[in-house]
Amino acid sequence: MNTEKRIDCERKGLLKISNFRLPHHFMTVGLAIALLSVLMMFIRAFVLDGELEWLKLLLQKTLLVGMLIMSLSKDKIEDEMTMGLRSQSYAIAFIVGVIYSLVMPYVEYGVSNVVHSGGEVYKDLGDFQVLLFMLMIQLMFYHTLKRYR
Amino acid sequence: MENTIKVERAILNLTQDDLAKKIGVSRQTINSIEANRYVPSTVLALKLSNVFDKPVNEFFTLSEDDY
Numbered sequence: 001m002n003t004e005k006r007i008d009c010e011r012k013g014l015l016k017i018s019n020f021r022l023p024h025h026f027m028t029v030g031l032a033i034a035l036l037s038v039l040m041m042f043i044r045a046f047v048l049d050g051e052l053e054w055l056k057l058l059l060q061k062t063l064l065v066g067m068l069i070m071s072l073s074k075d076k077i078e079d080e081m082t083m084g085l086r087s088q089s090y091a092i093a094f095i096v097g098v099i100y101s102l103v104m105p106y107v108e109y110g111v112s113n114v115v116h117s118g119g120e121v122y123k124d125l126g127d128f129q130v131l132l133f134m135l136m137i138q139l140m141f142y143h144t145l146k147r148y149r
Numbered sequence: 150m151e152n153t154i155k156v157e158r159a160i161l162n163l164t165q166d167d168l169a170k171k172i173g174v175s176r177q178t179i180n181s182i183e184a185n186r187y188v189p190s191t192v193l194a195l196k197l198s199n200v201f202d203k204p205v206n207e208f209f210t211l212s213e214d215d216y
Contacts, residue, residue: 077174
């Protein structure tokens with residue numbers, strides 16, 4: 001395989017990955033998984049007894065998977081404009097997510113010190129919090145941009 | 150960029166939905182193009198050209214802001 005063919009092959013592979021979308025009905029599947037995860041989180045917190053840390057971690061993962069499925073599923077009519085809006089929403093979510101993960105720990109630290117004298121020690125955000133925020137921003141911006149197109 | 154898609158569509162007596170179906174996009178995309186909120190790709194412009202049976206530059210023109 002010569003260099004040109006290899007470059008072409010890599011380009012096609014990258015395009016295939018970047019254009020990957022799930023069929024439209026996966027939106028419902030993703031929404032159901034996300035809603036079920038949130039419901040189970042409430043049940044775990046307020047109904048179930050005992051130390052169920054494993055369930056909390058599992059539900060966090062299923063919530064992220066559900067939202068990722070929603071984010072990757074196609075529209076009823078997927079055209080170049082919706083693809084453009086989707087790219088825009090990913091870019092916004094990435095930038096806002098980075099700003100959020102940089103600023104939010106200081107906000108939490110500051111607020112906790114104002115509310116309780118002494119307050120909490122400074123701690124960074126967890127991966128779940130950042131990923132959830134980014135997926136929420138992406139979905140929210142995508143649907144907002146679509147509404148105002 | 151300005152366009153006269155609305156006029157061309159009226160000449161052919163097509164609704165936004167009809168035109169959208171002919172070129173495989175959503176009705177909202179046609180609406181956005183007509184309102185100059187979205188500039189379509191060359192592929193889409195050529196599809197419109199096929200439907201209207203006219204060259205692209207007859208219904209898409211550059212505005213002063215584009216220079």
